[in-house]
Amino acid sequence: MEDQKKQYWYIFYDDKLLLQKRGEGFAIPFEEEAPLPVARMLPVTMPDGTEAMAASLDAPLDETEQFRLVGLRASFDCLERSFYDQAGKAYELLYWDKHSRYCPVCGTPTIQQGPIMKKCPKCGNEIFPSVSPAILVLIRKENSVLLVHARNFKGSFHGLVAGFLETGETLEECVRREVREETGLTIRNITYFGNQPWPYPSNLMVGFMADYAGGKIKLQEEELSTAAFFTRDHLPELPQKLSLARRMIDAWLEETDPNKP
Ligand SMILES: [Zn+2]
Incomplete structure (x- = not known):
């Protein structure tokens, strides 16, 4: 029999990730074999080449002295970023496995x-x-930024206009359409900002910056509950640090910092 090597085990029950307690913190189990009986195992090669294992439990687990299940999104707060990212990839593969x-x-x-x-x-x-691309767009108007509260946001924070790419559409066409549909505004100077895998359950968020060109805010009420331009001194609650939206808002804050030389 081949020698087994230790590897990271990304084990899920639904969208909850199994974490091993270590001192005051948490870690991803690093073992030769599954630390608990699992229903399904899939080998995963991470973007950096690391080999890991994705696995799923077939029943929920009560917290033990050693283990705890934590929502994937909440695991961002208790893991190093690279482990959170790898957990996202493992989750996407398990999701694909279950749906195919x-x-x-x-x-x-x-x-x-x-x-x-x-x-x-x-x-x-x-x-x-398969991955479903979605866009995010930060719209600047003089010294303010457009922030919205979407009805499907979990929490009271304000974020950016977002939406799914439709078939046959370019990313820029999608950006223009989403802004027009959701807010009634027109925009110009659309530039690419960055992108981020978003494993909820299987998306790629692609971020763009743009400038306000014209129009008055007219909400698409089924999607948004508020949309308004905010100046840096009167910002509402912002999205969590893990999101691309937050990275874009932080970049805008940096860009418009009056104390910047
Ligand atoms: Zn067939």
Whole structure:
């Protein structure tokens, strides 16, 4: 039998991540074998080449002296950033695994053919994990920034206009459309800011900066409960540090800092 190596175990029950208690903090289990009985295991190669294991429990776990289940988003507050990012990738693969048990073309049970590929034995359809791109846009107007509260935000914070890319659309067309639909405004000078995998459950957030061009705010009420321009001295509660939206707002704050030489 081959020698087993120690590896990180990203174990989930639903969207909750298993953390091992270590002193005052938490860690991802690092073992040769699963530290608890798991229902499903998938090897994962992380973007930096690290080999890890994604696994799922088939029943919830009560907190023990050694382990605790924590929501993936909340795990950001108790893990180093690289472990949080890797947990996100493991979660996306488990989500894909769970949602690709049957061929979407003919309904036959699929067969795993590689770490990120399944195939239908009947019709040959191949299934890979899919990512849904979504845009975020920060709109500047003189010395203020447009912040919105969307009805689906978990919490009272204000964030950026966001929305899913539609088929046949460029990212910039998506940015213009979302801003027009959600706020009634037109924008110009759309520039790329950055992007971030967003494993809730399987998105890529792509951030853009833009300038206000015209129009009066007219809310799309099913999506947004508020939208307004805020100056740096009167900002509402902002999104959490883990989000690209927050990184973009922080960049805008930096850019408009009056104390900056
Ligand atoms: Zn099929």
